[in-house]
Amino acid sequence: MSRYDRLLELSTFSKEKLELLSKKRILLVGVGGVGQYVATCLVTNGIQHLVIVDYDKVELSNLNRQILLKEEDVGKLKSDVVLAELIKKNSEIEIYARNMKVTAENADSMVEKIDLIIDAVDNWPTKLVLGDLAKKHNIPLLHIGVDGNRGQYCLFKEKSLSDVFDNSIKKEPRDGVMGPMVGTVASLASMYLINYLVGDAPSDVLYYFDAKENKLGQMKI
Amino acid sequence: MHLKVDSCLSNEYKEGMTIQDLLDYRNVEAVPWLVISVNGTFVPRAKFKEHVLNDGDVIELIYVRGGG
Numbered sequence: 001m002s003r004y005d006r007l008l009e010l011s012t013f014s015k016e017k018l019e020l021l022s023k024k025r026i027l028l029v030g031v032g033g034v035g036q037y038v039a040t041c042l043v044t045n046g047i048q049h050l051v052i053v054d055y056d057k058v059e060l061s062n063l064n065r066q067i068l069l070k071e072e073d074v075g076k077l078k079s080d081v082v083l084a085e086l087i088k089k090n091s092e093i094e095i096y097a098r099n100m101k102v103t104a105e106n107a108d109s110m111v112e113k114i115d116l117i118i119d120a121v122d123n124w125p126t127k128l129v130l131g132d133l134a135k136k137h138n139i140p141l142l143h144i145g146v147d148g149n150r151g152q153y154c155l156f157k158e159k160s161l162s163d164v165f166d167n168s169i170k171k172e173p174r175d176g177v178m179g180p181m182v183g184t185v186a187s188l189a190s191m192y193l194i195n196y197l198v199g200d201a202p203s204d205v206l207y208y209f210d211a212k213e214n215k216l217g218q219m220k221i
Numbered sequence: 222m223h224l225k226v227d228s229c230l231s232n233e234y235k236e237g238m239t240i241q242d243l244l245d246y247r248n249v250e251a252v253p254w255l256v257i258s259v260n261g262t263f264v265p266r267a268k269f270k271e272h273v274l275n276d277g278d279v280i281e282l283i284y285v286r287g288g289g
Contacts, residue, residue, distance in 0.1 A: 034288075144289065145289065146288050152286065164265075165285065166254075168253045172284070
């Protein structure tokens with residue numbers, strides 16, 4: 001019995017696709033609400049090499065949506081806690097954690113031998129840094145954003161993040177967030193990403209979800 | 222002319238309207254986190270004043286979010 005038995009039973013999946021996933025080296029920046037869902041999906045569904053980056057410490061207010069955290073983790077480095085939990089999910093793969101705040105000055109140091117970057121950070125300035133980083137190194141970037149009742153994700157390959165999102169974005173009006181909303185958007189983005197990595201989904205499409213309107217949509221960029 | 226804006230179809234719109242005209246008509250501010258598609262294709266912000274809308278176009282106004 002293999003941990004991937006149920007995945008391999010999926011009619012649209014195959015051993016060849018699992019092999020493709022095993023060769024991808026993923027950099028995930030931000031392991032908060034979105035990042036923890038995405039990381040969990042990836043390490044349990046075929047990704048064999050993942051680097052996670054975060055600099056926050058765990059706060060009690062994180063626990064409504066950040067599924068890998070527990071009360072006893074409050075005050076600990078999030079990257080350490082998430083790494084330990086991911087290893088419990090899959091101890092047979094390579095997972096690394098870096099406790100650092102990404103800036104324009106240090107971003108280049110993160111992308112050696114990386115095939116794809118995931119932006120799961122919670123602020124536009126860092127998202128724009130990751131957009132520039134991906135463009136500079138010609139690495140695909142999966143952007144994910146969620147807040148309130150809305151969220152969106154887009155894998156930039158031919159286009160770049162700054163082609164779509166205005167550089168003057170500093171901070172949009174923030175709302176609260178319900179745990180399942182984060183999980184919904186992160187799960188949709190994770191499913192899309194796995195399909196993209198095995199060649200079953202297109203790049204450069206912005207997908208959006210409005211929970212209040214119960215509306216899913218997409219636009220080609 | 223008819224336009225479908227955020228899933229609402231209406232014939233109240235004037236021929237020759239640009240995207241910026243539509244935003245002004247609906248009192249929508251083009252805030253930096255607003256992204257617009259016409260017939261399923263993203264329209265860059267720089268084109269808002271020159272992209273002329275046609276009868277039957279489907280326009281979506283998406284307010285993107287920066288949380289993670």
